Amino acid sequence: METQTITHQNLSEQSKIEMIDFYNEATEDYEFWSNDYNMHFGYFIPFKTNPFKRDTMLNQMNSQVLKRLNINKAKNRLIDLGCGMGGTMRYALKQYKNVIAYGVTLSNFQLQQGNELLKGKNGIILKENYNNTSFQSNSFDSAVAIESFCHSGHNKNSLKEVYRILKPGGRLVIADAFLKKDKSQLCNGAKYSYHKLCSHWSLEKLETHTYIKEQLQNIGFKTIKIDDISFRVAPSVLHVPFAITSFIIKKLLSFKTIKRESFLNLKGSFYALLTGLHMKSFGYYIISATKAK
């Protein structure tokens, strides 16, 4: 039993190191994906977001997530758990003048470059593990996690930590891909693309949205709402082949070599598309919940 635990811990530690290397080296490539350095998929609304302009959909995802925080006129301390380059934080600071935004990441590149982009704004990125932060308990009004908890395998510890740092009545909003059924029930094609996606994007694993709901309830979260937004996200996922092609052409034309991490990222994006096509097995959800008062 003990050996098993140690092995699992070592594996987690190893995948964490790989994830950090991955983001230190591949984050700059996201400029091809998003001018605003949004490191996530988008949200399409017919006649509102242009399906050909990726950033409008990516920023609409920020908007959808922030909307569910129910931010009012009072001062609001917001934490972005796994903040990337702070794209969501910058969007929040632009929309809400009463927000003070904190972001956490494990990548030094994101820490430095993300803080550059936040200069003069009411936000800061810190190097912290979202599973075990140094923030005081009951200190945030709002928390978001966009496509970041998957790196820890949608672990209960991530949810427990956010519960600890949220004030009573504070809101949590998660946007991410989740399984629709247990891994053991996936067809061969879904299993293949899922494993490839996890290994290329350094994701520990994905959980089912029902598991997350159960865990949120057990921890003490209330008013849990799960929105299946797979069809809203699909148009931005369909951008993947075009983004990959234009990235490679630009690199070739500038005679630049493509780093190992960039290749992993490109292949990961391709497997994300492949995984997304298995719509009976995978979905994209926005999950919101409130810490009990």
Ligand SMILES: C[S@@+](CC[C@H](N)C(=O)[O-])C[C@H]1O[C@@H](n2cnc3c(N)ncnc32)[C@H](O)[C@@H]1O
């Ligand atoms: C796909 S990016 C998403 C970034 C950002 N949420 C966005 O949508 O632009 C995943 C982020 O999670 C961060 N991350 C992964 N595991 C983490 C951990 N244990 N603690 C803090 N950040 C973590 C990575 O450093 C990266 O910034």
